[in-house]
Amino acid sequence: MKVSIQGVRGSIPTSGSQTAHFGGNTSCVTIMEGDRMIILDGGSGLQKVTLPDPEVKRVDILLTHFHMDxxxxxxxxxxxxxxxxxxxxxxxxSITHNLHSRLNRFLSPPLFPVLMRDLPCELFLHDISNSSFEIGPFTIMSQFVIHPGATVGFRVKGKNAVFAYVPDHEPALGPKGLNFDKKWISGFELMEEADLLLHDAQFTTEQYGKKIGWGHSSMEDAIQLAVYVGVKRLLLTHHDPAHSDTKLNEILEALKSKHTGQFDFDLAREGMEIELG
Structure with a gap:
C-alpha cells in the first residue's frame, strides 16, 4: 500500500523562500494498492492527483466532511x-440534508460556475456513517469523530497494511478528556494499531487552551492518543496556516526532544510518499 500526501492544509514559507516546505494545499491524500487508487478528501491538493492509468473508468473520493478546506x-x-x-x-x-443537496451548495453559483447536474461524468453519491464497505482491494471503516458538523475518519485496510486518516478531530473534547478509556475515545476503532495514522495536530499546547471546542487537536494530545491506541507511526497534519516552516520545525524539534525514543512521529508534508506493509 502506498500513501501519497497531496495537501496538509499548509504552512507559510520561511522568510525569503518562494514555497512552503510543508506545503500550501489543503487536505487530500491518495492510497494505492497495486493499480487501484482511492482519494481521501477533496481539498486543493486534489488538483495534483493524476490517475494511475488514464484508461481507468472508476474514481472514488472519500470525504471526511464538508468544510471548505x-x-x-x-x-x-x-x-x-x-x-x-x-x-x-x-x-x-446528515439528518437534515442529503449528500446531493450539500454537494450542490458548493458545485453551483455563486460559489462555482458549473452546476452539479451539468457535470458530464457518471456521478454516484454514497451516504456513510459508522459504516464498513469495500472498494476494490480496500476494506474501509468510517466512523463519526469529534469535529463541528457531521465528520468521519477512515480506517483503510489493504492487503498487508492499515492506514488511519483522521485529519480533523478533537479527542480531548470527549466525555473523559484525555483520561483515556477505550470506550470513550473518539475514533478509537479507526486508529487502533494502525501501521500509519495521519491525525489532526493544528495547535501547540498553549494555543489549544484558547481554542477548546474548535474541533482540532494539539500536537501533544495527538501524540498521547497515538501512543495509547498503539499505532506504529504518526504523521501530524492540518498545520496551522499561520505557522511558518521555521515555526513548525522549531515545534517539531521540541516535541522530538521531549518524546525521545517513544515511537515514530513526524510532521506531514505535501509530496510525501509512504510505502506500508
Missing part, C-alpha cells in the same frame, strides 16, 4: 468533467 478542489478535478469516468463520492450522512 476539504472540498474546494472538487470543482477542479478533471475526472468530474470526463464523460468516460464514473466518479463515486462517499461522505458522511
Amino acid at each position: 476539504h472540498i474546494q478542489g472538487l470543482g477542479f478535478f478533471s475526472a468530474l468533467f470526463d464523460p468516460e469516468k464514473e466518479v463515486h463520492i462517499w461522505a458522511p450522512s
Whole structure:
C-alpha cells in the first residue's frame, strides 16, 4: 500500500523562500494498492492527483466532511468533467440534508460556475456513517469523530497494511478528556494499531487552551492518543496556516526532544510518499 500526501492544509514559507516546505494545499491524500487508487478528501491538493492509468473508468473520493478546506478542489478535478469516468463520492450522512443537496451548495453559483447536474461524468453519491464497505482491494471503516458538523475518519485496510486518516478531530473534547478509556475515545476503532495514522495536530499546547471546542487537536494530545491506541507511526497534519516552516520545525524539534525514543512521529508534508506493509 502506498500513501501519497497531496495537501496538509499548509504552512507559510520561511522568510525569503518562494514555497512552503510543508506545503500550501489543503487536505487530500491518495492510497494505492497495486493499480487501484482511492482519494481521501477533496481539498486543493486534489488538483495534483493524476490517475494511475488514464484508461481507468472508476474514481472514488472519500470525504471526511464538508468544510471548505476539504472540498474546494472538487470543482477542479478533471475526472468530474470526463464523460468516460464514473466518479463515486462517499461522505458522511446528515439528518437534515442529503449528500446531493450539500454537494450542490458548493458545485453551483455563486460559489462555482458549473452546476452539479451539468457535470458530464457518471456521478454516484454514497451516504456513510459508522459504516464498513469495500472498494476494490480496500476494506474501509468510517466512523463519526469529534469535529463541528457531521465528520468521519477512515480506517483503510489493504492487503498487508492499515492506514488511519483522521485529519480533523478533537479527542480531548470527549466525555473523559484525555483520561483515556477505550470506550470513550473518539475514533478509537479507526486508529487502533494502525501501521500509519495521519491525525489532526493544528495547535501547540498553549494555543489549544484558547481554542477548546474548535474541533482540532494539539500536537501533544495527538501524540498521547497515538501512543495509547498503539499505532506504529504518526504523521501530524492540518498545520496551522499561520505557522511558518521555521515555526513548525522549531515545534517539531521540541516535541522530538521531549518524546525521545517513544515511537515514530513526524510532521506531514505535501509530496510525501509512504510505502506500508
